Each structure stands twice: as C-alpha cells, then as structure tokens.
Amino acid sequence: MRRNRAENDASHTRLTRRAALLGGAQLLFMGGLAARMRYLQVDQADQFRLLAEENRINIRLIPPARGEIFDRNGIRLAQNVPSYRIVMVREDAGDVDMVMDRLAAIITLDPEARERVVAEIKRSAPFLPVTIVDDVSWDDVSRVSVNAPALPGITPEVGLTRVYPRGPDFAHVVGRVGRVSQADLDALEDPDQVLRIPRFQIGKINVEAREEGLLRGTAGTKQVEVNATGRVMRELARREGESGKDLQLTVDAKLQSYVQARLTGESAAVVMIDCQNGDLVSLASAPSYDPNLFIGGISSKDYNPLLNSIYRPLVNKTVQGTYPPGSTFKMMTAMAALEAGLIGPDETVYCPGHLDVAGRRFHCWKRAGHGWVDLETSLKQSCDVYYYDLALKVGIENISAMANSFGLGIKHELALSSVAAGLTPTKAWKKANRGADWVIGDTVNSSIGQGFMLASPLQLAVMTARIASGREIIPRLIKSVDGVETDNAEIPLLSMNDNNLRKMRRAMYEVVNDRRGTAYRSRIIAEDMRMAGKTGTSQVRNITTAERARGVTSNNDLPWERRDHALFVSFAPYDNPRFAVSVLVEHGGGGSTAAAPIARDVLLQALAGGDPPLEAYPAGDRDRIQEQQEKLRALQPQAALDGKDQA
Template identity: 65%
Template sequence: MKRPGKDTAAGFRKMSRRALIVGGAQAGFMGLLALRMRYMQVEEADKFRLLAEENRINIRLIPPARGEIFDRNGVPIAVNDPSYRITLTREDAGDVDAVLARLQAVVSLDDEELERARAELKRTQPFFPVTVADQVDWTDVTRIAVNTPALPGVTPEVGLTRTYPRGSDFAHVIGYVGPVSDYDLSKMEAPDQLLLIPRFQIGKVGVESKLEDDLRGKAGARRVEVNHIGREMRELDRREGQQGRDLQLTIDADLQNYLQARLDGESAAAVVMDVRNGDLLAIGSAPSFDPNLFVRGISVADYRALTDNKYRPLAAKAVQGIYPPGSTFKMVVALAALDAGLVGPEDTYYCPGHLEVSGRRFHCWKGAGHGHVNLEGSLRESCDVYYYELALELGIEKITAMSNRLGLGERMDIPMSAVAAGLTPTKAWKREARGQEWVIGDTVNSSIGQGYVLASPLQLAVMTARIASGTAVTPRLIKKINGIEQPSGEGPPLGLNENHLRQVRKSMYSVSNNRRGTAYGSRIIAEGFRMAGKTGTSQVRNITAKERAAGVRSNADLPWERRDHALFVDFAPYEDPRIAVAVVIEHGGGGSSAAAPVARDITLQALYGGEPPLDAYPTKDRNRIRELQNRLRDYNPSTGKDSKSRA
C-alpha cells in the first residue's frame, strides 16, 4: 500500500486547522447569539412586553366637567348643560358628500361649519368621528334617529357645554369660554394634553380665564385596544376625570341684575363694595353682551355689532376704564391737608370764582365764586378754588401719597381681565413718562381730579370704602373655592387721625343732605339709611378763553363724545357704614344730574336687599321712581332690554 507523500499530509493538517478555526468561530457566534437572545427574552422581557403593549393599547383622555360658578347666595352663574352634537365617520359613510346633503335636508346646518367639517374629514383617519354640528337641539337629534338608515356614519352624541343663565349680567365679570386656539397654545410652555383635544374649551377672559386652572379639572382616561392602523377595537378600562373646582363669588346676582338694569342705555360702570370686608356685591359695565354667543361661536355680524358700537360693550369699564376722578378726588386732597396740619375744619379760603397761578387763571365751576368757604362747605358745594389753594401748600408728592394710601394708583388684585392701575402722578413720573418737568399748574389741576390723575370705578369704590371704614380694606371677588372660604379683604387701620376722617365723612354727608349740597336732589330720606356722597364732573375737552368769554357751551349742546364724564361716590348708612358705591357715566354731563340718581338707587337696592319702599325717596321723586321700578322689574339680562321677567 502506497503511503501519502509529505505534501498530502501537510494539506490534511492545514485543512484540519481551518476547520477548527471556522468551527470555533461558528460556535462562538452561536454562543453570542444565544446569549443575546437570552438577554432579550429574559432580562429585557418587561421592556419589550411594554413596547408591544403600547402598540396594541392606546390611552384616550376623557375631558373633565368644568367647575361651576355661583353667586354669594348659591344662584348659578356659569353651569354645564347637556349639549348634543352630530358626528360623521368617513369609513362608515361611504359617499360623504351625499350623506352630508341628506343630513342638511334633515336638520339645518351652517354652510361654513359644513365646509370646516369636510376639510377635517379629509385630514382625519377614516375611522375617527368628526364633529359636523355642535350644540344642536333635541329635535334635531330625534330627526336623525328617525332617518338613521339614510344617514350611514352619522351619530348624535351628548356632552357638556358652558351656559351662562344670567346672560349679560355677569359678562364682564366671569367672561366666557371658547375652543383652544393656536394663539392660546403659543402662550404656554408645556400645554396640558387636555388642551389638544379638538374643540376643548378654556376660559378666554374674566374669572373663566384668570381661574382656569381651578375650573378646568383633571382629565380622566380610558385604555382602548386598537389594531395596527389605530382603529379602536374595544375598551379595556376607564378612569373618570376629576371635575374642576366650583367657585362662589361675593356678588349678589339680584343686585347685579338691578345694577345692570339701572345702567341700561348708558355707557357706564358701577361698583358696590362692602366697606367692612371688601366683598364686591355688584360690579358692572354698560352696555353689556351675551357671553353665550361666544361659547356657541359668535357670528361675524354679531361680533362686528359689538366692536363697532361706540359705547364699547366688550370693555369691562368698572376695572379697565380709567377716568379723571373730578371732584370725587377732593376728599383725598382734604385728608392730605388735614394730615399735614395745613388746614383745620374751620379754616377758610376765599373763592372769587378763579385763582391766578403763574400768570394763568384757574376757574371754579361757579363763575361768581363761593366766597369764604371752610372744609365742609368746600366739599358740600364742590368749590374748586379751595382745593387749588390747598394744593399750592401741599405739593403733588403729599397729594399722591394720600391717593395711594386710599387705594388710587394701585392695581387691585381681583380675577378680572385687564384690571387697570390708574395714575397718581409725581414729578419723577412726568420726567420719565413725558420727558418734561413738573409745573405748578399740574399740581393745581390734580387738586380737582383733572390733569394727569386717572382712576377706575373700582378704585373710587375702594377709596370711598377706606374713608368710610378708616381701614385699608381691599376688594374681594371670590368668596369660596370648592366650599373653602377665601381670605377676607379686611385691612389694618389706615393710620389716619379719626377726627380728620370724621370731618371728611361729615362733609360728604352734607353733600347729600344739606339743601346747598350738590347731591341734595338725590338724597335718601329713610332714617337709618341716609348716605354720604360726593359728586364729580370731569372734563374731556379744553375750554378756551374765547369760549369762556362768550359763555361755556352746555353739555347738551355738545356731541356725546365731547361731553363731561359724570361721577358719584357714596357710602351708607352714614351712622354705621356698610357699603360703598361708585358710579361713572361716560359723557353723562354733570355728576349731580346724571350719576348721583343712579348711585342713590343702587345704594338703596343694596341696603334693602331688594326693591326699597317709595317712602325712602323724596316725595317729589316717588312717581318717577315707581315708573322706574316697574320698568326695571322686567329687565331681561339676556337681551339687556325690558321683558316679561327679570329673573
């Protein structure tokens, strides 16, 4: 037998080594693969199980019910009512246009909403329902139910929608809700996922906006099984959301209704405040609007009617509007002078009808002058020259310091939109804001609430409440959140001499109860209910020397926009103050003729907790008041006009 040669043997040895190397590599690879499989299947099992579960199970948010809002007595102001909507699922409908045409024949649908629905159907998954019409009535739902065979893919659904049963009464206070917009989302760093739900509503203005986090609530969730393209197969479980917190306002709904009715026909604002704890019992602006229009989607025509109205119904004038306070500011100057020891209650100044300052004549409203007047007479008859003289001695800094002490120039912390701070000027303010130096004429103008001084009706009510109570009371709008009482507006003592406050209060009493007082015609005669007040008239135009020489034109002869603003503030009862009231009527003319009667009527309504008896009014006014009361009983807050019921 022939043995293999050396070359053949060497070849076999080389092949054996290669086989071992390849076999070893294969064995090593298989070992690594086995280890990796073990790692993924055993050690990473929970992770991959979760990933698989997420592909199979989706979490769908359930919108919570919004918190409701009530007045101080539990009267509903903002509630959630059942709302019906019509949805369409494209995959079930087949011919969408044909189904929409048949649907439009069954129920009345807006063309604009139909176009929006068509656009949404095109960009939405075919198995997702799209809302075609929102807030339809029960009649439409029943019609759809009857015609179900002819309307494939159409489904009526029920949800909740915001409703404001008191209509326009609270529009400027609580505002309204509306669908989340791109602009809303752009203002948030990390938006709540709730806000991404189509047509989810949030507060837009007023309390609805300022306390959105309290009112919104927490979302619920439901776990649903879906297939590979996202179609929902079945619901696995559900966790209901947490309803938003309920709010109780300090406002009395009936008083608020009366206030709005009394301001009807004017461009005006009024505030009623409890002088003891700061509770806002009523705060309204006129004209108003129906907030329900915005919830349902206001039409272009309705919105244009609001924005084109020269009386600005969308503006919350009670907190946003700032006006020269006119003679209602004189209490500030009087207290500043008393506090500085510059004047006593019996000290007098002579008023010849004007005062010359630095070559300029500053006029009193009474051309013939008031003669010698003391503190009480100056407020009772609203003598301007008396306050010009005080201002020259005080200087603007002391006047402004007292203004701030009484709440002017301070942005009040209440949850309403665009609350204004007003303006109590100083020399430094004018230098920075206007680039000009303060002049003595600026101080003289400021002494009668003109010039740069600006205040809102809310601030004027706070000023009056602080004078009446002698404390730094602050306004409170929210009484309770979910039944929990909120901090009171009670404040510490102002630190003013009580005798000085008493002198100013007594002078304000004379304004309303002395025959020579500027508000004597609007007095209250019921014992224990008499009020102390102050009229104010603020100019919105300059009166030239030529016009003054020829005779100043009356407000009645001027266009509405050029007439003076009318103001009145008061507190009552005089002996034991409970409420403070401030009224501003834009371009109303005189404070005594336009604002004082309104304030008197609101004051009596607040004191009596309802319609006051006729014998609370002067005899000469009773027939007119009877007619007014009959008309106001039929005021409808939804329309802002008379109707069969005020409720």
C-alpha cells in the first residue's frame, strides 16, 4: 500500500530522532570510557605502579645475631657458632625419593627423620627450601658439594646456632634456647614477626628466657624480586638489623666448674654470694644436664632419663627448691628475741632433752639433753629446747617478720625461671591457706626451721650474707649489659642492733671452731680464712612415739628418699667476710657430715682463687683432701681448670 507524503515525513523524523539518541548514547559511553582510561592510566598511575611493585617485590626478615653471655671474667657461657644444614627444593629435585637415596649414600640420615622430612617436602610449596638435616659437619657439607651434580635440588647452607661451651656447669643459670613453638606465640599479645621465621630460636628458661628482650636484637630486612609463582629471582636491597646485647653474669665460671664437680654423685645445691655487693658468684644445682641436647630438639632417649630421675636434674634446686631450713633458721629466732629485748646473751635455759608444751612433748635432737645453755652454746651445740623456749616468748609474728628482714620468705628478683618465695608462716597465713587456727605447737616447730617454714638455698645464702655484713644484701646475677655495669648502688645497713649481729657472728664462729661445735670437723685452720657457720638437718618424715622409745632409726638405715636433708650456711673470712655460702644436700642426713665439708671446700676454693694450700686444712684431713683435689681436677675440663674461654 502506497503511503502518502505526510506519513513518509513523520517516519523520517522518528528515524532521525532515534539515530541522534543512539549516537548520543554511543558518544557518552565512549567519552566515559576515555575518561575512565585516563583516570586509571594517568591519575592512578602511581598507585597501580606501587601495587605492581608489591606483587613483584617482597620484604623478608633477616634474623638478628643473638647476644652472647659471659661470666664475670669474660669467659663465654653461651655463644653463636656457624651451623651447616642441608636443604632441598622439590621443584629442582624432581624425584625426591631418588635424590634422598643418593644423599643417604653420602651422609648419615636417620630413617625416622627422613620420613618426616619427605612428608614435609610434599606438604610444602615446590619452590620453598626444606631442611633435611641440621647441624652437619664440614666434612658432610664438603661431600654434598662435591656430589652436587648428582643431587639436584640439594644445597648446603650456613647459619648461626646457639652453643653452650660449659655444658652442664651452667644449665641451671644460663638456661637454653629452642625453636619457637605455637605455645610461645600464643603467650605473647603482639609477637614480633621475627619469631615466625622458620626454626628461629628463643630463650626457653633462665637467663636466656628472662633476658630475651635484650639478647634477641632486632631483625633486618631485605627486598627480593619474585615471579608470579612466588619464587625468589634476585635480591634488590638489604638493611641489616641490630644484634642482641651481650650479657656478663656475676658468676665465676672456674669456681662454678669446681662446685659442680664437687657435687658429683649428690642431689644438692650450692649458692655463694659476695658479702660486699650481693654478686652471686656460684649457683650450682646437681645433678645437671647438657643444654646443648635441647638446641635442635631433644630425643626421647635423652629426655626420658632426665624427666624420670628421682634426683630431678631438670630442677634448679638453688632457687626453685624450697626446704625446711632446720637449725640454720635458729639465728632468726634468736635475733627476734634479742631485738625485742626478751633475752640477754648470758641468760640460760635448761635442756633435759625435751620440752612439754600444751600437752605435747617436743624433743631435742640430743636425747639426753644439753643441760644449762646460753645463746652462744645453744647455737654451737644446736640445742633445740633453747629455741622452743624462745618461741614461747617471741611468738610467730615476730619470728617471721625477722626472717623477712633477712631475706627469707621473699621472692628475690633474678633473671632465673621459677624463683620461689619460700614461706615464713603467720597466723593469718594458716587461716587463709589451711583453714585452721594457729596453735602454739606450730610456733615451737617454726622456731627450729621445721613445720610450715620453707626456704630456698638462695634465700639461706642471702640470710647468711646479711648476718655477716650487717647490710641489706640483695642478690645480683647480671653484672653488665654490653659492657655497661648494671646499677649497683650503696647497700644500706640493716635496721638491727649491731651488737646483736656480732653475737650471732660469734656464735656461728664457735659452731665451726670450738671443739664442741657441730661443725668442728669442717673447720679451716688458716688464720686469714677462718670460717663461721651453722649446721642444719631438715626432717622429712614423722618420727613416731614408738620409734623414739626403741631408738630413732639412723638415716643410713632408711631408703634414700626418707632420709633427712642436710644443710649448712657459712661465711668467711670471719674477721672480714667476703663470701657467704649455703649448701643443701637432699636426703644427705646430717648437715655436719654431708653439707659442711662441701661448704668448706667451696669457700677455700673461692678465697684461694683455685686449689687452696693443704695447710688450710686440719693435718688429719690433708691426705684425703689432696686425693679429692686430684679426682676433682679429673672431672673438670682443662679449659675450666685454666679459666680459659672454650670458644
């Protein structure tokens, strides 16, 4: 049907309008696209260039060198040494099992460790290196390098690892490091990213752990270029980190080695402290263990004997162990009475061998009793009844307060793990912790260091140093940090009557140097090295009435774990105290026989700076001591005898 002209004009108009609209839309779209392209390519060019660089360049951490630890004379106790390891990159190795077989023919591979490594290789990204074996010898590295063409994907690497050249001598002081565990990370609110570096080592116990912040240092960084799969192509830049700080301890490595050798065969602890400044010169716990076994992960074969031993080699008995101090505590009861003005030095108490209190009989160690005794005689012969009588006059609150003044019942702040506070009980303590009222018998028991009373060898050494010096000696373990001496301000005097302290020192002198003193057999006869001390026996079992009636069983006739602990505290020289020492021998029996001889030997060794002259010992002991010194020299490494660095 033929349309008229008007209809054709209308149709043409509609087409023109649509074309205009479509063209306008196309123009708008192209304009917007051009504007967006300009925005992305010009305005946002810097941002996208940065994003591209971030994908191409990675920032990686460089582990810092750990600070080293030295003794007071500069002998290394913990050091970093080059450690060689063998690593594999799976994508370069190809057939992992075949390459492992070839490697096993060249160096020794533990079958179980090999299985774990293969499993780790298969779990890891193909381009990441996985350690096959740690701490290999230079000979093994050489063999692997020579056979490199036959070992695709295998590469020897070198790094730093921790070594303890003095081994067991300082395991309970320096401590040890180990690989960072998930538990370590969970314990920190905001863990340092360096801790996430594979196989990074941190301190686990003692100085290594407590001074981790100083020893660790700060990580460096390096920029590396990676490809699309994350493989490192090249290193672009490097910023070195800051090594950890070196620490110098107050402990004398040569003396420590001697003390550890002297404690061979014992479950014991020795603490020696400088009476002038509080420096801990020796902290020895026996038996010990080799901390080097833990560095790469200790085996069950090595760990189980340590864990299950009845002698507890993993426990630092010097600060973690708390024991009834026994008669070494009697000076505290006496000082409480003297300071309160309740007794005079010449007042006497009659000891028939027991004292009846509130319907209960408390026995003296000497069944027949000591007769009339004064303060000096009571300490010299360690009469228990004298202190039972004092306890009734003084009371537990005064006794415990006096003990606190001398460092007992106080947690001393040291860079050691699990430092115990001990216990100086009070009426309120018993009510809160035992749900019972304090009774007079508790006070009587406490007066001779039994009952609830507990102290560590460290605390007993501090107590003795304060008696010897009359000053508020505070134990110190860190001597300097990166060569800068730690704060060692003047030590204030104790707020005690100096005459009372002199009485204590004189009585302790008589304990060792009077023929009737309990430690007379362990005296020092050299005039310039004379020793004062106090014996102690810490009862670990109840003695029944029936047993007392038939005679108390000798320690030698009891199983080891039921024998009494032996203790001895002392200082020397008497006229000018230099060192104070406490000795604990677990289940050693009597303090006079088991602990006092050790204290004498240790003090003489410290005062002489090595093996003392035999003339310092009583004539009857000299042959035995000479033989003992020869045996102890054989137990110590030559470097320790020379006082030289083993690095």
